[in-house]
Each structure stands twice: as C-alpha cells, then as structure tokens.
Amino acid sequence: MKINKIEINNFYSIKDVKFKFDKYEGIVLIEGINKDTNGSNGSGKSTLIEAVVWGLFGKTIRKSTEEALINNTEKKNCSVKITVNDDIVIERGKKPVYLKVHKGDKELTRDNALNTQALIDELLQVNYKVFLASTVFGQQNNIEFINATPEDKRTIIKNFLNLDELFSLRDSVKALKSEYSQVVKRQDAGIQEHEKSLTSFNKQLTHLEKLRKGVEGKHSEEVLSLTLQEVIDIETSNRSIEWSVAGIDKDLEAELERLENLTNRLEFPNQTEVCDKCGQASTQPFHPKKINNDIQVTRNHILAAEESRASYLSKLKKVPISSSEYHQVIEYNQLKKESETFEDIKKETLAKIQAAHDIKQEYTSKYEVMRFWEKAFSESGIVKYIIKNVLDYFNSKVNFYLSHLSQGKFFIEFDESLKETVTHNKNTIHYMSLSGGEKKKISLSVMLGLQELLRISHNQKTNLMFFDEVAENLDQEGLEGLYILLSELKEDKCLFVITHNNYLKSLMDNAKTVTMIKSNGTTKIKTR
Template sequence: MITFEKIRWKNFLSTGNSFTEIEFNRSPSTLVVGENGSGKSTMLDAVCFALFNKPFRKISKTQLINSINNKKLVVEIEFRVGLKEFKVVRGVKPNIFEVYCDGQMLDQDAAVRDTQKYLEESILKMNFKSFTQIVILGSASFTPFMQLPTASRREIIEDILDIEIFTTMNQVLRDKIAVLRDEIRDVETEVEVAKSKATVQRKYIEQLEKDKKIKVDKIKEKINELIEATTELETKLAETTSEKESHDDPKERKRKLDGLKDKLDSNLRKARKELDFYHNTEECPTCKQGLTHDFKEEKQKEKTTRIEELESGLSDMDSEYELVQKSIEVYDKIVTDIQDIQSDIISQERYKNRLTLELNEAETNVADIDEEKTKLKELAIELTETNKKKTEKGEEQHYNTAAGSLLKDTGIKTRVIRQYLPVINQLVNKYLAAMDFFVHFDLDEKFNETIKSRHRDKFSYSSFSEGEKQRIDLALLFTWRTIAKMKNSASTNLLLLDEVFDSSLDNNGVDYVMNLLHTIGEETNVFVISHKGDQLFDKFRNQIKFEKIRNYSVMS
C-alpha cells in the first residue's frame, strides 16, 4: 500500500516563492474550500506533476511556472511504501527530477525517462491514467472510466488487478518473436547459402574427378596407341632385318670386283705395252738378236688377242658393276629403313615412358581433390550446424507462440479478469445502492457495460443524467480502490474529490456520498474540494482554505 504523507510546492501556478504544504495523513477527511481562482485545485496538479511530470488538468508545462516569479518551480511529495520512505522532487527553471529512498537519492546517472519508468513501474505500480482513476475524481480535464475507450478501460483494470505485467511480457515477447522471425529468416538464408555452397563444391569435385578420369583415359589411350605403333614398328623391323639377312653384303662383292678390275687393268696395260714393244722393237734388248718378222707378227697377234680378251672382260665387269651398285643401293636402303625404324621405336619408347610418368602422377596426385573434399566436409558440418540452429530457432518460435497465446488479451489476463468481474460488478452495484441508485450494472470481459433498471430495461451510461453519471463514476472509483486494496497493487490512502458535491449531486446525493465516504475506513485520507463550504464544513474533521492575496494563492 502507498501511504501519501505530505506535499509541498512553490512558484507553482498562482503559488508564490514560499512553500505551500499539505499533510495528507493528518485527518481522515479534509474539506478544501476557497473562491474561484483561489488555487484550491492546485494540489491535484501538484500531486500529478510531482509523480508523473504532468498536471491533472490540461495545462502546458510553461504555464505551470508562476508568471510573476517565472522561475524556481519546485514540487516535493513524500510517501511510504511498506517500510520504505520515498520522496520525489521535481522542478522547472532549473529542471529538477530526484527520487529519494530512505534519504538516499536513486541513481543520479540514469536518464530521466528511465527514472520515471522505474518510479511508475517499480515504486508506484501505477501510471498517470490508473492513478487518476483510483485516487482522483475531478470535474475538470478528467475522463471518467465509463467515457474511456475499451483499450484504456482494459489498461486501468489490468493495473488495478496487477496483471499489467502480462501485457509487458506480451510486448516483450512480441518484440522477441519479431526479432526471432528475422533471425529465422537469416538462418534460413544461411541454410540456403550453405546448401548452395555444398552443391557448387560437390559439382566442382565431380568435375575435378571427371577431368582426372578424362586425363587418365587420354593418357592410357595414347600409351596403348604407342604400344600398338611400337609393336608394328618392331614387326616391321623384324621383317626388314630378315630381308637384310636374306641378302649378301654387295659391298664385299664390289670389293672383289674392284680387285679383279684392278688386276685386269694391270694385265691390259701390260699387254698393250708388250704389243707396243713388238710393234716398235726390231731386236731383243737382252740378247741383241734381231726379231724376225714372223715372230713379231705372231707375238703381236698373241698380244692383240690377249688385249681383246682383257677388254672384253672389263666390259663384262662394267655390267656386273651396275648390278652390284643397284644391290648396294637396295642394301643401303634396307639398312637406313632399319635405322629409321629403330629410331622411331626409341622415340616412342621415350614418349611412352613420359606418358607413363604422367599417368602415375595423374592417378596418384589427388591432393587438389582431397583438399576440395575437405572443404566439402567443412561445408557439410556448417550446413548441419545451421540446420541445427534453424531447428532450435523453430522450437523457440513454437514455444514463444504458445507463450504468446497465454499472454495475449484472451489468455491468462482474461482468466484473471473473468475471476474478478463478478467481484467488480458486485462492488459497483453495492456502492450504487449505497448512494440510493438502484440499477444493475454489469461489465463484460470486453469491458462493455450493461445497465438495467429494476424493470429490466437496458440503458447506456450516456442515457443517464449528470447526477446519475456522477454516482456511477463514484461507485467505480470506490470499486477500483477496494479491488486495489484487495490485490495490494495500487492501493493508497489518498482520495481526492474535486467539486464532486458542487455540480450534479443534489442534497440527498451529497448525504449518500458522505455516508459512503465514512465507510471506506480510517486508513483513507479523503480530500474534498468544494465551493459549498458552508454546507459541508460540519461533515469533515479538517478544513483547508485557499485565498488570493496580492495575486498569490495562499493556504490558511
């Protein structure tokens, strides 16, 4: 429970540079009176400004500063929550916002917005809208619960029932789901990229293996072609060698012919020389005897015959020379062919050996493919991890969706509200009956009202008179305070009623409301702001009067 103890302000609206101070817990009931414009409603704005940085009425922040002094606006409010004492100090020109707990100021380095949020959510556990529904019932700049839209009605009731945490959780969860949805999209993209990388890598490896096979097959094919060509050459070499061996070496024969020719040439020269001797010589050079004519003719004839034989032999030898020369040419060609074949065989053997080395290298050198396969394994691991992450994100999304169905308005909150709605309706009707207003008021789960008369006729809030509306607003105000006290959520000792008795309530209505105020307990400190001081002063234990002195609002 929040127990408001004291508020003081200066240079606030029409208040001057001296503090005006009100003790909230001094009396169970206090009547606040004064002429119009005397500043009796200033306390409403001061309370709201101190706690929520905005006045109760629609007044801009610049208009809050006293127009004469125009500086050093300060509002201080003190209250107790359990055993802890709090004090909030807020000012303008200079700007001040300080929150004290048991005399120690809270984190000075925190942003103003964060401190305000902490004040509302962790200390007061009320926002401006809930506070003005539970603590204040005013006639100016005030929207009664029944005139609020459905969303605002829900917000107030959730605050009172202390279930706004589910709304906060739901918002956090929605933000988390939105972030998770983006993360899932990112992970799905990662999965697709990983799959694409793995596919490209797999195709690349297949192409490397295909290229390797094509290269190996081509080398093997070339080697086989070389083996076949070498075999053919070896066969041809054997045939040519056999052909060579089938021929005698014609050069030996030529050498024999050369020797025979030389011998014939020598004999021919000798025979010619002897013939010439017998032609030109008349006596023997040795014995000096004369040579007879017959002897000479016989010898000349003999030598001539010999010469003719030798010349015929040489002529026959020339024909033989031609045959031998042809044989030599054929023989030399066979030898050249054999050498050429042998050279081709050696070249092809060398080429085959080089191809064999290339084949061994191509078959055994798998470093590139192994490296790419290692990369593929790494990609597969990456894909597995990414799929695992995707699965985890999907499971988290599933759980979040399930949690979201519990946290949304139709989930846990509706169940809690459904439990309290009968109590709320019962209390509203109880307070209406206490104010002599006998209708049956009913709020449904969507916070739409149904109001029936004793004759079961249905009415809407807008169809009632202003006095009847005032009683409904008061009944709801007391109901919210009772529920808050039951829940110990937004329960407080302070109740501020601004001109509730001045406008729409008749004398009977005033008596009914006063009787109702007397039943709410000694723990409540009620402040009633009214023009009807002469009619109401004997109904309150304490009275505060505001008046204007030299254009400043002063409390007496």
C-alpha cells in the first residue's frame, strides 16, 4: 500500500495543511516548535501520524475522544483527505460527520460508515490493527511481549500471524459439528419413533392375518371374491328360474294326466266317463284316430315342457353363500383392506427409516469430518504447528535487529513455549537483570520481529513507517545501532522519526526534516 498524500484541516491543532508523502524517501526527522510555550512539546509532532491513522480507519493511536480531534479554536469542520495507491481517495470529517471513498472517478461510498469502512479495509487489504502494528512504533503503540505470560505471548504471536481466520474457521467448524450432531440426534429419535410404529403395525398385521385366516377357513377364495350385489343377483335369478320351473311342473302334471286319460280311453273304449260339471255318467263316442292324434299332441307338449324345464334348471347357479351370511365376506374384505393399508404404511415407515439411516450416515460422516477440522484448527493443531515453524524465522528477525542495536553483544531465542533465553557475550543472563537501555534494545527488536510476522502473514508492505520516541533509555551504542537499523529499513520506504535525543538527531544530520510549527493554537508544516 502506498500512501501518496494527505490534506488535514482542523484536526487537533493542524489547520489547512497538505503534505505529499511520495516526495519523501529514506529517514525523515519530525521536529516541533511550539511558539505558544517556547518549547517543542505540544507542537503536534505526532499529529501527522495520528491524521494518517484516523483518516484511513476512523480511529486514533491514543484512543482520543471524538471531541478531542476537533481543533479547539475552530471547533468544527475537522477533516482528513488521503490519497492511496494513486487512485483511492478517502475523505473523513467531523462536524459535520461524513465518510466518502472514491476510486478514480467512481464514488464507492456505501449506505453507512460501518460498511464504507469495511470497503476501505478491503480496498487497502489492511485493517486498523494490522496497519498500526506494522507501521507505527512508539510510546503509544508499544507491545509488552517479554514480560507477558506464555499464553499471552501465544496470543500476541497468533494476532500478528493473522490466525484469527483459523479461529474463525474453528468456530464455524464447531458450529457445523454441533449442527450435524443435532441432525444425527433428530434422525435417531425419528428412527426410534418409526421403529416403535413399525412394531405396532406388525402387531396389527398379525392380528388381522389371524382374523382373515379364520374367515378363509370357512369360505373358498371364489366366495370371498364375490360382491354382495353378485350374491343378490344370483339369488334373484335362481328364484325366477324356480318360479318358472314350478309353472312348467304344474303344466307338465296336467299334460301327464291328460296323456294317461287318453291312453286309458284308447285301451277301454266302452268305459263310461263321469262329467266333472254335472257328475252324470256318460258314454263318449269312440274315435281312435282322434285319440291317437291327441295322444301325440300331448306327448309333444310333455316333451317340450321337459325340455323347457331342463333349460331353466341348467341356468340355476349354485349360491355359495347367502346374502344373510355375506357379512362374513364384508368382514373379510374389510380385514383385507385394513391389512393392505397397514402394509402400505409399513412400507412407507420402512422407507422413512431407511431415509433416516441414510441421512444419519451422511451427517455422521460430516460430523466426523468437522470433528477432525475442529481439532486441526485448535491450539494443539495447525496453530501449534504454525507457531512452531515460524519461530526460527521470528528468532532470526529479532536477532537481526538486536545485532544492530547491541553491536552483536546480545542474543535472544524463544523456544516452543515462547520462553526466552537471553545471552550476553555468549553468557546466559536473566532479562530482568538487564538495564533499562538493554531492555529497550531487546523490546524494540522483538517489536520489529513481530512486525515482520505481520508483514509476511498479511503480505502487506507500506511505504511509511513511524518511530515515535524510540530512543528513550538507549545508550550511545544503542543509538548508533538504531540509526544503522533505520538505515537498513529505509529501503523503498520513508521512515518518519520523532525524537528528543540530540545524539540520534546528529546521526541523522543529513536526513530531511519536517517541522511542526504551532502558533496561536494552530500547527503548520515546514519542510527542509
């Protein structure tokens, strides 16, 4: 990220100032002249750094209140405008409050400040914490690492390595694992409920099968397949046939009697006959030819009647069950229908059980995968592995800076538990026994080493670094080492240094100077 220029107005004591960062390279000394107090303190030396941080992220290094940001004299129209990477322009103001962001000719400002800031972080590929830790070192942004507990040291390392994403993944994985576990539990509960229903269905089916077999033992399959209407139709048809046969039998009886009379008459021609109406005996004339003819006609009638009777009788159907007994068939069919219904429900239940088992198996597998990743993303997994493998790099960077600050006299190494071992001229010594200046050298080296972790983990380089009063407690050797170190760090960037130490200033005699001049409560910038 390259910060090109900044425009500051009514921010703390600075009023109407434009400053181009991309005109500067190497070491730049920030000095101050406070004409209101005839000193340098309170001139606004750190305000340039604060303006950059606030302009980009809406926060200050010193965690100032919003009211404190606004110039005491003007009390309004506080604003910072920063150009980054040549085409990103961020404008932030107080009284009135606003936040705008442009990229080229296009305004990208979102619906509220929170979302706009998220966009800025995305465009810059850096956030407040990362920028502060990798760009600003001084009194207001010092990280106490050496005196921290091993657990706190691990937390600091994790923060600088940007392992928050791993823990975010772990939390996501943990949530998924819990969700999958709940799915498995719900499927288990469903399976138990379905199996309970299945047991009930099987009992019902066994009972129904027993009742069906009882009915089947009394009636044939043909009977059980009949409908009630079919039984009634058979009975009605048979009754009609029986009535017709009864009529034929009556006619046939009369014809047989007639045949018998005609035959007797032919055999006994002189036999007298008694009149059915008057009861008087009479002798009928004897006509053999006519009698024979009548006999033949009567026989024909009898034959026709017998054929008709036989025809009707052939149409009679066997009634396997009466309509009055048909309730047994109805009962059987009801049992059969109930059995079929339960069989269908049973099949559906078995399908539900199988589906539940499939889902359970799927989510059990997912649960096991999430359990693996939860462990992998835990302190004892990838995090431990990363910290272990980054220690060599961290130690080498810390000692690179420490060798400059101590002329190679001090060496420090952190083990896997992040416990430090300090050696001075190859003799192991306790950190707490060191002087304030020696501790300062180690503290500064560790801080710069942590910033290296931050840069590699975020792949983030900025064209600026700010060192605010870092020379405190350093002896001449340390100051010379600090200057050499700053000379090493200045490649491709600009290092702004604020210091009251005259010896360090003398070492930077050829450096460019930015002077913050405060008069009547207002600070202006003078460059040399």
